[in-house]
Amino acid sequence: MPGVEGFMYPNEVELQWSVLIVLYPFLTGLVAGAFILASLERVFRVDAVKPTYRLALLTALAFLLVAPMPLQLHLGHPERSYEMYLTPHTTSAMAMFGFVYLWYLMAVLVLEIWLDYRRDIVMMAQSSTGLKRWIYRAMTLGSTNISQRALAIDDRVGYLVTVIGIPSAFLLHGYVGFIFGSVKANPWWSTPMMPVVFLFSAMVSGIAVVMLLYMLATWVRGRKIDMRCVDTVARYLFYTFIIDFSLEMLDLIHRIYESDESFRSLDFMVHTKLYLSHIVVQIVLGTLVPIGLLALTQVLDLTEADRKRIYVLAGVLTLVGIFAMRWNVVIGGQLFSKSFLGYTTYKMGLVAREGLLTAIVLTLLPFAILWVLIKLLPPWPEAQTREIPEAPAPQSGSFA
Amino acid sequence: MFFKDAGHLFRLAAVFLIGLLVFLVVRSALVPKSFGQYGHFRGSALTDLAARPVNFAGHQACESCHSDVLEKKKGGRHARVNCEACHGPLAKHADDPTSVTPEKLDTAVLCVRCHEANAAKPKPFPQVVAADHSNGLACDTCHQPHSPAIAGGGK
Amino acid sequence: MNVTRRHLLLLLPSAAVAWKYVLAGTPEAAPNYTMANHWWGMLIDLPKCIGCGNCVRACQMENDVPDGYFRTWVERYHVSEWDLENPKVDSPDGGKKGFPASHDEGGKNFFVPKLCNHCSDSPCTQVCPVGATFDSPDGVVLVDKTYCLGCRYCVQACPYGCRFINPKTNTAEKCTLCYHRITKGLTTACCESCPTGARQLADLKNPKDPIHEFLKTHSVHVLKPHMATGAKVFYNELDGSVR
Numbered sequence: 001m002p003g004v005e006g007f008m009y010p011n012e013v014e015l016q017w018s019v020l021i022v023l024y025p026f027l028t029g030l031v032a033g034a035f036i037l038a039s040l041e042r043v044f045r046v047d048a049v050k051p052t053y054r055l056a057l058l059t060a061l062a063f064l065l066v067a068p069m070p071l072q073l074h075l076g077h078p079e080r081s082y083e084m085y086l087t088p089h090t091t092s093a094m095a096m097f098g099f100v101y102l103w104y105l106m107a108v109l110v111l112e113i114w115l116d117y118r119r120d121i122v123m124m125a126q127s128s129t130g131l132k133r134w135i136y137r138a139m140t141l142g143s144t145n146i147s148q149r150a151l152a153i154d155d156r157v158g159y160l161v162t163v164i165g166i167p168s169a170f171l172l173h174g175y176v177g178f179i180f181g182s183v184k185a186n187p188w189w190s191t192p193m194m195p196v197v198f199l200f201s202a203m204v205s206g207i208a209v210v211m212l213l214y215m216l217a218t219w220v221r222g223r224k225i226d227m228r229c230v231d232t233v234a235r236y237l238f239y240t241f242i243i244d245f246s247l248e249m250l251d252l253i254h255r256i257y258e259s260d261e262s263f264r265s266l267d268f269m270v271h272t273k274l275y276l277s278h279i280v281v282q283i284v285l286g287t288l289v290p291i292g293l294l295a296l297t298q299v300l301d302l303t304e305a306d307r308k309r310i311y312v313l314a315g316v317l318t319l320v321g322i323f324a325m326r327w328n329v330v331i332g333g334q335l336f337s338k339s340f341l342g343y344t345t346y347k348m349g350l351v352a353r354e355g356l357l358t359a360i361v362l363t364l365l366p367f368a369i370l371w372v373l374i375k376l377l378p379p380w381p382e383a384q385t386r387e388i389p390e391a392p393a394p395q396s397g398s399f400a
Numbered sequence: 401m402f403f404k405d406a407g408h409l410f411r412l413a414a415v416f417l418i419g420l421l422v423f424l425v426v427r428s429a430l431v432p433k434s435f436g437q438y439g440h441f442r443g444s445a446l447t448d449l450a451a452r453p454v455n456f457a458g459h460q461a462c463e464s465c466h467s468d469v470l471e472k473k474k475g476g477r478h479a480r481v482n483c484e485a486c487h488g489p490l491a492k493h494a495d496d497p498t499s500v501t502p503e504k505l506d507t508a509v510l511c512v513r514c515h516e517a518n519a520a521k522p523k524p525f526p527q528v529v530a531a532d533h534s535n536g537l538a539c540d541t542c543h544q545p546h547s548p549a550i551a552g553g554g555k
Numbered sequence: 556m557n558v559t560r561r562h563l564l565l566l567l568p569s570a571a572v573a574w575k576y577v578l579a580g581t582p583e584a585a586p587n588y589t590m591a592n593h594w595w596g597m598l599i600d601l602p603k604c605i606g607c608g609n610c611v612r613a614c615q616m617e618n619d620v621p622d623g624y625f626r627t628w629v630e631r632y633h634v635s636e637w638d639l640e641n642p643k644v645d646s647p648d649g650g651k652k653g654f655p656a657s658h659d660e661g662g663k664n665f666f667v668p669k670l671c672n673h674c675s676d677s678p679c680t681q682v683c684p685v686g687a688t689f690d691s692p693d694g695v696v697l698v699d700k701t702y703c704l705g706c707r708y709c710v711q712a713c714p715y716g717c718r719f720i721n722p723k724t725n726t727a728e729k730c731t732l733c734y735h736r737i738t739k740g741l742t743t744a745c746c747e748s749c750p751t752g753a754r755q756l757a758d759l760k761n762p763k764d765p766i767h768e769f770l771k772t773h774s775v776h777v778l779k780p781h782m783a784t785g786a787k788v789f790y791n792e793l794d795g796s797v798r
Binding site: 432435438439440441442445446448449450451452453454455456458459478480481482484485486488489513514516517518519520521522525527529 | 588590602603604605606607608609613616617618631632633653654656657660664665666686687688689690691692697699701702731734735736738739741742744747748749750751752
């Protein structure tokens with residue numbers, strides 16, 4: 001049979017999950033990672049990264065809006081996808097998707113953005129004209145109260161939302177890892193470490209993308225990059241990367257040591273079919289090189305220009321490497337036979353519903369959406385007006 | 401909380417509540433009626449699946465008309481080979497015998513499927529290398545398929 | 556088996572009922588079928604399998620299985636004497652047209668028919684997000700093709716590779732144990748067309764089913780027991796090399 005080496009069960013030859021299912025965890029990973037970066041400032045009071053706060057939230061939203069699209073395009077019957085809301089099968093991790101997504105979108109991300117931007121929204125509703133005016137007016141929900149007290153309430157509630165948002169972000173991306181990690185039929189996927197590995201690689205990719213977007217946007221706007229901010233973001237990227245790399249190495253060493261019945265088949269697959277994507281792209285170019293580059297910036301005293309170059313290179317390689325990791329998990333998990341006696345080939349379409357072109361469009365779409373969001377809700381530090389209000393003096397008299 | 405200054409939050413909560421109510425109403429309209437009858441699935445799926453048309457009649461249907469063939473098979477090596485194993489699905493014929501006439505089978509193709517020698521076939525199973533066995537003659541030249549043994553039961 | 560009068564008394568009424576439905580032409584669920592009285596499985600007597608492929612063809616004809624996909628298939632194994640971990644396996648077009656002739660190269664050679672194991676603890680129904688694939692009360696794992704989203708999670712979760720997506724309906728599909736036949740007192744298409752009786756439908760709740768005696772007197776296995784799926788397809792004399 002063309003494309004098949006050795007023996008595969010007859011129904012296994014065709015891959016079930018395509019490049020779109022590689023893209024989905026990549027996109028939700030960026031969402032989770034960007035949100036965690038935003039929460040660094042909001043909850044953990046890492047002031048240095050404040051210039052990226054609003055940008056991180058908008059980035060998370062842009063990617064979150066696109067995230068369900070690869071899933072819809074991949075389904076045999078996308079018109080029936082609402083069934084997951086009507087009759088979710090509670091034993092299925094995938095059934096959680098609809099609710100976790102909706103919770104995270106509405107009760108965390110949209111709510112936090114709305115609370116943080118509300119003062120600006122109200123002011124822009126009053127100052128803008130035409131279509132934009134109607135959009136802002138709708139976003140105010142009819143309330144124009146931006147008194148000191150109201151903003152203090154917003155701040156308090158926003159803080160709580162972020163605190164709830166952190167485990168929610170973990171859930172949003174962790175359940176994707178569980179979808180793979182809980183499949184006992186597939187030894188490449190089945191490990192309790194899968195959700196953890198997915199989550200940490202998500203954080204790495206999310207931090208990297210916000211760092212790159214901040215540097216790019218600041219440069220495009222002709223402003224000066226806040227190096228204290230970028231150095232701090234890069235440092236968090238470095239720490240998270242160390243943890244992520246350690247987790248992946250632990251998984252690898254454990255597999256090699258235990259050498260169970262699947263090991264020889266998987267090992268052969270990694271060294272042949274997945275050599276380029278796993279060894280070269282994911283491990284060397286996508287993990288070791290960025291970690292090495294970031295380590296240099298921590299250990300050596302480099303000039304600002306050198307650091308910027310290294311951050312850009314490390315950031316881009318990181319994103320490529322994390323995409324490769326998703327590829328190796330999803331596609332790699334389907335290239336070998338569950339009989340451990342053979343391998344198949346992934347025939348990716350080009351201009352097809354689940355093809356390469358679709359994947360490229362879906363990867364670029366969040367940036368287009370982000371551009372619209374930035375126009376609508378400018379995230380730049382100069383425009384940011386959220387002050388942490390002082391505790392108001394106790395008022396006499398009754399409640400209003 | 402001072403309600404005047406938290407008004408916008410109450411509006412937001414109202415939006416969420418309305419959304420939830422709309423969802424519950426739509427849900428009750430869209431979930432199939434028999435869902436959950438026997439478990440987490442649409443109960444009427446069982447009747448849908450059981451209602452598929454049958455293509456193989458089953459040997460008892462054949463034997464109720466072709467009792468002469470049944471007699472011939474008894475005592476022969478093919479006694480327990482069901483009719484449709486060779487003759488294919490014939491529920492339509494059993495349904496209305498005159499409207500559908502089963503094709504005459506080509507023994508050159510049919511018999512070798514089972515009886516061509518193969519190392520993976522059980523050793524006691526009768527198997528031959530067809531090319532050497534019959535010198536190109538069709539199997540039913542010497543063997544009667546309903547009772548294939550040559551000595552005594554064959555043609 | 557000698558057909559005694561007692562057997563006829565049991566067989567003829569059910570045959571008459573089944574025949575009535577076949578003659579009737581219009582398919583309908585047998586009204587006197589009670590799910591709670593049945594617990595379906597299958598027995599595969601490997602020493603009897605001759606790899607003729609009748610079962611694969613019959614299943615395709617009975618169930619409109621699309622070409623290139625298999626609700627059941629037959630594998631051929633070649634095991635050199637003691638190396639159980641490295642068998643040579645092939646299944647040309649699922650065994651649908653039988654297997655090319657092979658001469659004895661030494662070692663051990665045999666056929667293994669495979670199908671959905673109708674697991675009592677099935678990993679595929681566990682992962683279905685909407686309840687489109689389910690366990691029927693009489694022990695058959697089925698797919699509701701009007702409800703299936705085609706997400707393919709169940710195909711990934713099956714350890715035995717018995718599921719596929721039907722390209723015409725874009726929904727998950729697999730062996731239904733010929734549910735439309737067994738509920739009418741008929742046997743499955745594959746068992747009906749098996750010339751050697753290697754495949755036999757088994758009703759574990761029927762005290763008169765020969766499976767009970769067989770299970771007590773033979774060395775019987777299921778595929779991949781370490782997966783703890785509660786598989787209900789029992790193999791007689793399954794070799795340790797079988798994947």
